Amino acid sequence: MTKMRLLRLWIVLGSVFMILLIIVYWDNVGTAHFYLHTSFSRPHPPGALPTTGKDEEREFVSDVDEFLDKLLSSSGRQNDPLRKKTEQPPLPGSSKPILGNMEENVRGYDWSTHDAKQNPDQEKLQAERRNMLREFCANSSLVFPTKNRSFDDIPNYELNHLIVDDRHGIIYCYVPKVACTNWKRVMIVLSESLLDQGIPYKDPLDIPREHVHNTSTHLTFNKFWRRYGKFSRHLMKIKLKKYTKFLFVRDPFVRLISAFRSKFELENDEFYRRFAVPMLKLYSNHTSLPTSVSEAFSAGLKVSFSDFIQYLLDPRTEKLAPFNEHWRQVYRLCHPCQIDYDFVGKLETLDEDAAQLLQLLKVDKQLHFPPSYRNRTASSWEEDWFAKIPLAWRQQLYKLYEADFVLFGYPKPENLLKD
Numbered sequence: 001m002t003k004m005r006l007l008r009l010w011i012v013l014g015s016v017f018m019i020l021l022i023i024v025y026w027d028n029v030g031t032a033h034f035y036l037h038t039s040f041s042r043p044h045p046p047g048a049l050p051t052t053g054k055d056e057e058r059e060f061v062s063d064v065d066e067f068l069d070k071l072l073s074s075s076g077r078q079n080d081p082l083r084k085k086t087e088q089p090p091l092p093g094s095s096k097p098i099l100g101n102m103e104e105n106v107r108g109y110d111w112s113t114h115d116a117k118q119n120p121d122q123e124k125l126q127a128e129r130r131n132m133l134r135e136f137c138a139n140s141s142l143v144f145p146t147k148n149r150s151f152d153d154i155p156n157y158e159l160n161h162l163i164v165d166d167r168h169g170i171i172y173c174y175v176p177k178v179a180c181t182n183w184k185r186v187m188i189v190l191s192e193s194l195l196d197q198g199i200p201y202k203d204p205l206d207i208p209r210e211h212v213h214n215t216s217t218h219l220t221f222n223k224f225w226r227r228y229g230k231f232s233r234h235l236m237k238i239k240l241k242k243y244t245k246f247l248f249v250r251d252p253f254v255r256l257i258s259a260f261r262s263k264f265e266l267e268n269d270e271f272y273r274r275f276a277v278p279m280l281k282l283y284s285n286h287t288s289l290p291t292s293v294s295e296a297f298s299a300g301l302k303v304s305f306s307d308f309i310q311y312l313l314d315p316r317t318e319k320l321a322p323f324n325e326h327w328r329q330v331y332r333l334c335h336p337c338q339i340d341y342d343f344v345g346k347l348e349t350l351d352e353d354a355a356q357l358l359q360l361l362k363v364d365k366q367l368h369f370p371p372s373y374r375n376r377t378a379s380s381w382e383e384d385w386f387a388k389i390p391l392a393w394r395q396q397l398y399k400l401y402e403a404d405f406v407l408f409g410y411p412k413p414e415n416l417l418k419d
């Protein structure tokens with residue numbers, strides 16, 4: 001009697017196991033590769049000690065994650081046209097473990113041979129930036145909205161700045177006005193998410209600007225829901241745990257000047273209609289305004305930097321809609337207290353940081369970061385730009401962006417905040 005029941009149980013378990021095997025096998029045949037599998041299966045280092053029970057357990061857990069990931073990607077695959085664009089079989093040679101030395105140091109992993117040389121000073125700098133972030137995320141004397149919420153409580157639409165490259169296991173949080181065009185180009189080359197006459201782009205600079213900023217070019221976290229449904233958060237967490245996550249930041253006030261210069265000093269019809277017209281009406285007492293930016297410019301109608309600051313400080317602004325991404329705080333774009341970034345780059349040290357990051361990602365042989373461009377807003381201009389802004393406004397503005405200053409180690413600009 002009990003034997004029969006046991007037998008039946010075994011048959012049921014066996015069938016379930018077979019079904020799962022078939023799903024995985026079918027997936028394997030259908031598309032030839034799994035990303036997590038190829039990028040992250042760990043080779044055992046030569047001469048490794050016999051694994052302890054604890055290691056085996058960890059390995060088992062990560063295999064379960066891997067398995068789940070395969071399962072989820074196979075179920076999402078059939079009805080998903082975007083997928084074809086964003087996930088192709090990896091290049092030969094990319095089956096090496098990709099995460100760099102830093103990831104290993106941080107988490108105690110040892111997946112790779114130590115071939116890439118890292119500059120020790122640069123590594124120290126990164127460790128300091130990461131520690132600074134962690135310290136102030138944990139320090140309750142720094143208070144800002146949404147600081148305490150968990151990753152699960154971040155709505156999907158706020159995850160739209162996290163670009164994922166499954167081929168190399170990289171997540172990039174883009175911050176507008178911080179070299180994001182060129183980093184997006186790098187992500188396109190690495191993930192082969194955009195084709196030029198059927199062939200993926202190899203040189204970041206070949207990619208036209210309008211494609212770079214088209215959101216349909218990138219696989220971002222906010223698209224996971226449509227693709228994986230209720231498994232999407234679980235999958236994001238797996239990727240956040242395993243992938244190398246980076247972002248680039250910049251002095252918050254200088255970023256604002258840069259945003260103002262590019263969106264309001266140059267003719268931009270979209271920003272004119274959406275932002276300049278309301279600002280001119282509210283803060284410069286204009287009643288009727290031309291419909292196009294070129295007409296407005298030739299009539300001498302431009303928003304001033306002071307109008308822009310007033311707009312940022314106006315409580316009505318945020319009530320109407322969240323800050324535009326060009327001036328939204330980095331902590332709201334990238335959630336640095338919910339996501340444990342492995343690399344924090346700064347625009348002020350872009351060239352060194354870019355070189356180090358590409359080496360860390362082990363793609364420095366494959367591509368170079370495009371050289372810095374044009375007439376970049378310099379920190380030394382700050383005093384001139386803020387000269388006409390009333391002191392009380394500057395202090396309020398600092399409060400608004402304080403979290404970005406503190407979390408990313410930018411000193412409080414005392415010279416602007418005191419008489």
Ligand SMILES: *[C@@H]1O[C@H](CO)[C@@H](O)[C@H](O)[C@H]1NC(C)=O
Pocket residue numbers: 135139140141142
């Ligand atoms: C939190 O930050 C404040 C202000 O920077 C500092 O004085 C304090 O020592 C910090 N507390 C901890 C526990 O690190």
Ligand SMILES: *[C@@H]1O[C@H](CO)[C@@H](O)[C@H](O)[C@H]1NC(C)=O
Pocket residue numbers: 140143148
């Ligand atoms: C966040 O958590 C800290 C400590 O856990 C608490 O002191 C603080 O009041 C919380 N802040 C908010 C806005 O909930």
Ligand SMILES: *[C@@H]1O[C@H](CO)[C@@H](O)[C@H](O)[C@H]1NC(C)=O
Pocket residue numbers: 210214215216217
């Ligand atoms: C973005 O790309 C998609 C697909 O390539 C295209 O259909 C769409 O028109 C593009 N959007 C813009 C604003 O260029």
Ligand SMILES: *[C@@H]1O[C@H](CO)[C@@H](O)[C@H](O)[C@H]1NC(C)=O
Pocket residue numbers: 285
């Ligand atoms: C705005 O314009 C109205 C009439 O056009 C005028 O009465 C008012 O004084 C102006 N306000 C400012 C602050 O210039």
Ligand SMILES: *[C@@H]1O[C@H](CO)[C@@H](O)[C@H](O)[C@H]1NC(C)=O
Pocket residue numbers: 261375
């Ligand atoms: C750079 O921009 C500043 C201010 O926008 C302008 O005064 C300067 O002439 C520009 N320099 C070049 C080389 O374009």
